[in-house]
Amino acid sequence: MITYKFSTCVFVRGIGILYSIAFISLWSQCDGLFLQNGIYPIQEYLKEILVYKEQNLENFHTWQLAPSVFWFEDSDTMVQVVLLLGLISSVFLIIGITPKISAILSWVSYLSFCTGAPVFLNFQWDNLLLEAGFLTIFVCPTTLFYKNKNPSPIWRWLVYFLVFRLLIESSILKLVSSDAYGINNWKNFTALNYHFFTQPIPHIGSWYAHHLPEWIKKVSIFMMFIIQGILPFFQFTTPFLKKVAFFGITTFMILILLTGNYGFFNLTTIILCFPLIDDPFIEKFYLFFKRKNKNQIKNYDKSDPFKKNRFTSQVVLFIFAGFLIFKSSFDFFDCVGLPIQKPNWFFKIDNFRIINSYGLFRVVTTERPEILIEGSKDGKKWEKFYFKYKTSSEKEISNFLFPHMPRLDWQMWFAAIQYQSSKQLPHWFIRFTNKISIGEQDVLNLLEKYPEPIDKIKYLRITLEKFTFSDSFDKSHLRWWWRKNKLHEYTIHMKLNN
Numbered sequence: 084m085i086t087y088k089f090s091t092c093v094f095v096r097g098i099g100i101l102y103s104i105a106f107i108s109l110w111s112q113c114d115g116l117f118l119q120n121g122i123y124p125i126q127e128y129l130k131e132i133l134v135y136k137e138q139n140l141e142n143f144h145t146w147q148l149a150p151s152v153f154w155f156e157d158s159d160t161m162v163q164v165v166l167l168l169g170l171i172s173s174v175f176l177i178i179g180i181t182p183k184i185s186a187i188l189s190w191v192s193y194l195s196f197c198t199g200a201p202v203f204l205n206f207q208w209d210n211l212l213l214e215a216g217f218l219t220i221f222v223c224p225t226t227l228f229y230k231n232k233n234p235s236p237i238w239r240w241l242v243y244f245l246v247f248r249l250l251i252e253s254s255i256l257k258l259v260s261s262d263a264y265g266i267n268n269w270k271n272f273t274a275l276n277y278h279f280f281t282q283p284i285p286h287i288g289s290w291y292a293h294h295l296p297e298w299i300k301k302v303s304i305f306m307m308f309i310i311q312g313i314l315p316f317f318q319f320t321t322p323f324l325k326k327v328a329f330f331g332i333t334t335f336m337i338l339i340l341l342t343g344n345y346g347f348f349n350l351t352t353i354i355l356c357f358p359l360i361d362d363p364f365i366e367k368f369y370l371f372f373k374r375k376n377k378n379q380i381k382n383y384d385k386s387d388p389f390k391k392n393r394f395t396s397q398v399v400l401f402i403f404a405g406f407l408i409f410k411s412s413f414d415f416f417d418c419v420g421l422p423i424q425k426p427n428w429f430f431k432i433d434n435f436r437i438i439n440s441y442g443l444f445r446v447v448t449t450e451r452p453e454i455l456i457e458g459s460k461d462g463k464k465w466e467k468f469y470f471k472y473k474t475s476s477e478k479e480i481s482n483f484l485f486p487h488m489p490r491l492d493w494q495m496w497f498a499a500i501q502y503q504s505s506k507q508l509p510h511w512f513i514r515f516t517n518k519i520s521i522g523e524q525d526v527l528n529l530l531e532k533y534p535e536p537i538d539k540i541k542y543l544r545i546t547l548e549k550f551t552f553s554d555s556f557d558k559s560h561l562r563w564w565w566r567k568n569k570l571h572e573y574t575i576h577m578k579l580n581n
Contacts, residue, residue: 218242
């Protein structure tokens with residue numbers, strides 16, 4: 084009997100590490116993002132949800148629209164307590180203390196932030212972590228300390244199916260989606276001519292990847308379609324092909340990591356692939372593991388301390404798997420351009436983020452608009468506001484941020500695209516500039532540098548500029564990473580009343 088004890092143990096610990104990363108990253112930014120003095124406080128968002136429900140959705144409960152513990156208490160102290168609770172439970176999950184309870188508390192805590200502050204926690208990797216974290220609850224024992232056990236085949240299938248949906252949906256959407264001009268840069272193998280400099284937060288590796296020869300970029304796109312479109316099927320086949328899928332997908336994630344900043348997304352996908360690795364494969368390379376577990380693996384059916392509860396857990400997993408297939412089928416038809424009317428009760432389930440749809444970078448933009456913010460005391464001399472990670476000048480490029488996720492800087496990328504296409508700024512951005520105008524220190528701490536003294540700034544200027552990577556000559560001689568063109572027609576002046 085082939086067992087998967089070791090890889091399941093790595094999976095559970097890995098999810099704990101991901102939660103810890105997410106909570107620590109979030110804690111470093113929460114004051115300026117969603118506490119009382121932040122850009123979009125959780126308290127204000129929940130009030131808006133309540134008003135919306137009363138006006139439009141009388142049949143829905145507030146916890147169905149935004150399942151969050153902050154409905155009980157939404158003070159800044161409570162936010163800090165939930166962050167601390169999430170971090171402690173994730174550490175307990177890593178070291179294997181009360182794993183079932185720790186997995187539940189970590190999931191509830193992170194879900195509370197994703198639904199209580201969706202402006203900054205609505206990325207696909209947030210959903211991916213929640214879905215993976217929910218599956219982790221099923222495989223964690225109810226014992227005081229974590230004990231290795233062979234996971235249910237149904238549970239492994241659910242993990243495989245999550246990776247399958249993540250990659251297959253992304254592959255299909257790349258093939259069927261076109262930009263505003265009807266051009267599909269993935270299908271014509273030109274996407275990587277633009278992707279490296281148009282992604283949200285490029286780093287130094289992105290600049291070098293952009294200057295690779297054209298044929299390498301085309302081969303990379305071809306291999307990407309192979310990995311996303313074919314390897315996911317290998318998960319459901321032989322042990323050898325499962326390992327091919329593991330190493331292929333893992334290598335792909337590492338290459339993405341080396342050419343762009345995507346927070347903990349790449350690590351999440353790699354951890355999701357670990358249940359593809361069986362114990363006999365591990366034994367071949369880790370002799371110590373073999374000596375410690377050889378007899379236990381051989382006599383698994385006799386030594387399983389969870390055998391009494393396996394029937395009940397199998398039934399629960401089977402029911403959930405059936406529901407997962409049913410709900411995911413609607414997302415699949417959406418992917419291929421055949422949308423089907425979803426049952427109304429689906430929307431009550433969606434907000435719990437336990438079954439999500441995916442489609443990373445279905446369309447590659449061919450331009451990189453950047454919003455630049457400047458302040459002035461007299462309306463004549465202007466000084467820049469510099470972000471910690473977002474591109475602000477030709478001489479700057481972000482560092483390698485993994486696994487940190489800078490929420491404000493990422494949203495600035497989306498704001499620039501919206502500003503360019505609709506000539507309108509998102510609501511949260513207006514709130515952001517209002518906080519700047521009154522010199523709110525918690526928000527200013529999210530920035531690298533700003534005009535000082537801030538209370539003397541009387542005007543703000545919002546300018547949209549188009550950035551592209553410099554060529555190799557510019558980089559080697561002028562030490563500039565970018566070239567830019569100002570789009571004057573989008574320049575806006577705001578007079579502040581400090």
